[in-house]
Amino acid sequence: MRIHWIVWGMIIGLLGPQGTYSQKAANQLDIHARLKYFDDLEDVIGSVLAGDVDCSILPIENSLEGSIGITLDALKEHDITITGEIIVPIRHCLLSKGHMEDVKIILSHPQGLAQCRRFIRTHFKNARTQTTGSTSHAAKLTSEFPEMAAIASRESALHYGLDILADDIQDHKENYTRFVVLGKQMPEPTGHDKTSIIIHLGQDRPGVLYDLLGEFASRNINLTKIESRPSKLGLGDYLFYIDMEGHQSDTRLKDALKGIENLADQIKVIGSYPMGIRKIA
Amino acid sequence: MRIHWIVWGMIIGLLGPQGTYSQKAANQLDIHARLKYFDDLEDVIGSVLAGDVDCSILPIENSLEGSIGITLDALKEHDITITGEIIVPIRHCLLSKGHMEDVKIILSHPQGLAQCRRFIRTHFKNARTQTTGSTSHAAKLTSEFPEMAAIASRESALHYGLDILADDIQDHKENYTRFVVLGKQMPEPTGHDKTSIIIHLGQDRPGVLYDLLGEFASRNINLTKIESRPSKLGLGDYLFYIDMEGHQSDTRLKDALKGIENLADQIKVIGSYPMGIRKIA
Numbered sequence: 001m002r003i004h005w006i007v008w009g010m011i012i013g014l015l016g017p018q019g020t021y022s023q024k025a026a027n028q029l030d031i032h033a034r035l036k037y038f039d040d041l042e043d044v045i046g047s048v049l050a051g052d053v054d055c056s057i058l059p060i061e062n063s064l065e066g067s068i069g070i071t072l073d074a075l076k077e078h079d080i081t082i083t084g085e086i087i088v089p090i091r092h093c094l095l096s097k098g099h100m101e102d103v104k105i106i107l108s109h110p111q112g113l114a115q116c117r118r119f120i121r122t123h124f125k126n127a128r129t130q131t132t133g134s135t136s137h138a139a140k141l142t143s144e145f146p147e148m149a150a151i152a153s154r155e156s157a158l159h160y161g162l163d164i165l166a167d168d169i170q171d172h173k174e175n176y177t178r179f180v181v182l183g184k185q186m187p188e189p190t191g192h193d194k195t196s197i198i199i200h201l202g203q204d205r206p207g208v209l210y211d212l213l214g215e216f217a218s219r220n221i222n223l224t225k226i227e228s229r230p231s232k233l234g235l236g237d238y239l240f241y242i243d244m245e246g247h248q249s250d251t252r253l254k255d256a257l258k259g260i261e262n263l264a265d266q267i268k269v270i271g272s273y274p275m276g277i278r279k280i281a
Numbered sequence: 282m283r284i285h286w287i288v289w290g291m292i293i294g295l296l297g298p299q300g301t302y303s304q305k306a307a308n309q310l311d312i313h314a315r316l317k318y319f320d321d322l323e324d325v326i327g328s329v330l331a332g333d334v335d336c337s338i339l340p341i342e343n344s345l346e347g348s349i350g351i352t353l354d355a356l357k358e359h360d361i362t363i364t365g366e367i368i369v370p371i372r373h374c375l376l377s378k379g380h381m382e383d384v385k386i387i388l389s390h391p392q393g394l395a396q397c398r399r400f401i402r403t404h405f406k407n408a409r410t411q412t413t414g415s416t417s418h419a420a421k422l423t424s425e426f427p428e429m430a431a432i433a434s435r436e437s438a439l440h441y442g443l444d445i446l447a448d449d450i451q452d453h454k455e456n457y458t459r460f461v462v463l464g465k466q467m468p469e470p471t472g473h474d475k476t477s478i479i480i481h482l483g484q485d486r487p488g489v490l491y492d493l494l495g496e497f498a499s500r501n502i503n504l505t506k507i508e509s510r511p512s513k514l515g516l517g518d519y520l521f522y523i524d525m526e527g528h529q530s531d532t533r534l535k536d537a538l539k540g541i542e543n544l545a546d547q548i549k550v551i552g553s554y555p556m557g558i559r560k561i562a
Binding site: 042061062063064065066067069070087110113114117121128129130131172174176178205206207209210211213214216217218220221222223224225226227228229230232233234235236238 | 323342343344345346347348350351368391394395398402409410411412453455457459486487488490491492494495497498499501502503504505506507508509510511513514515516517519
């Protein structure tokens with residue numbers, strides 16, 4: 001897969017250390033970019049804001065656990081644009097220096113722990129779980145102590161010299177993570193694009209969301225996602241994150257966005273970008 | 282607040298040990314119920330399914346971090362009904378036996394850690410975070426080691442003999458958690474009720490969600506929440522959790538639910554129950 005504006009030698013910020021699923025996403029770009037690893041997602045976001053990297057790769061949604069709050073919040077709070085998306089199949093492994101019966105502490109990113117909840121519960125009822133900034137960071141830490149095990153990618157086992165005690169341990173087989181490429185500039189239309197917006201409804205009356213969706217339905221615009229997220233202004237007050245097919249420079253989309261102006265008191269277009277393709281694992 | 286069918290001496294299952302926000306929710310019921318504590322949310326859900334308790338209290342949504350996946354999944358997977366809701370203000374404290382400068386490990390429920398992300402990052406950039414089954418369990422563990430601190434309720438400090446190193450440390454002031462009371466039987470209408478449903482859209486065409494919301498809008502039914510959640514059937518395939526005002530025995534609601542039958546291939550009514558009242562902290 002290629003995102004046409006990412007060119008040879010560009011610097012991409014992403015979650016590290018080596019072996020993260022973010023790195024897998026970067027590898028799908030089929031271009032020799034320079035990868036710059038950061039300790040946590042906040043630092044990845046900070047790197048693109050500060051201009052330390054040309055763009056950054058961040059997870060936005062997992063097919064089992066849903067959205068990644070930090071990424072959604074960053075898109076709301078900062079002047080930052082989605083410039084591409086990449087879909088990565090997730091196959092978690094249990095990695096350790098020790099044996100199954102030695103394991104007393106299981107480390108992973110909170111998403112990794114959540115996606116393997118049933119596995120942990122079945123096989124390690126009494127183990128402690130500990131969160132780390134990334135799955136590969138868990139693998140790195142695990143390499144020091146045989147009583148630890150990490151939930152991480154197969155590649156992490158190679159990077160940190162760990163054994164794969166169990167493979168494909170997520171609670172459901174259909175496990176994908178959608179990553180977004182964040183940058184500062186909107187890519188040109190490719191004819192196969194998606195547009196993402198954040199809105200806050202301006203009125204609290206029955207049917208306002210219905211009226212808003214009508215602006216898209218009446219123009220035959222396909223919404224690929226609609227998600228509510230607390231606005232942080234109070235319980236029961238939500239922002240809506242909406243993804244749709246098309247580019248914001250399309251007339252139909254422009255008209256729809258114009259049409260919702262009276263219904264929403266905040267509309268933020270957070271990107272128009274080429275749709276990601278889902279590869280088989 | 283009273284939920285009319287919860288009577289003296291009933292057994293309520295909830296997350297323990299003592300000092301959880303779930304206990305605060307139970308205390309709001311203003312009745313002498315017998316509280317039975319469990320180690321994690323899965324066990325709380327199991328207790329009501331097995332009939333070990335008369336009902337159980339579970340967090341379903343936080344105003345900062347959004348929905349609690351385990352609770353939403355349980356409502357989808359099991360024959361279980363929402364019979365009431367309780368809204369609890371959340372004020373996290375940092376609790377420890379040691380001083381600020383001693384703290385090397387911060388423990389809490391994943392929601393507690395997420396709600397105080399900025400606080401941790403600002404004051405404890407190099408501390409390790411560790412998840413526990415509940416905030417009060419974090420407080421209990423913390424009482425053994427001065428290098429540990431827990432993010433938990435003020436009440437937990439009393440229960441486990443800890444000092445309050447910092448108060449009100451969540452990243453946003455407006456922090457509430459909505460709890461649901463799960464049982465087996467639907468409560469009678471009170472005139473001030475909410476109904477919750479889960480649907481899976483039966484068609485993948487532009488406007489189908491719009492048409493579905495139209496069945497509610499045309500009957501002037503106020504939707505208090507709409508949330509998409511991965512169906513676990515594949516990326517991009519969602520369930521919708523919708524809350525609305527009214528009781529499922531109301532004619533208007535019955536008609537709307539009948540109206541959506543052709544648009545959704547799955548509709549599950551997960552409860553009609555008296556609305557919770559939001560108390561000030």
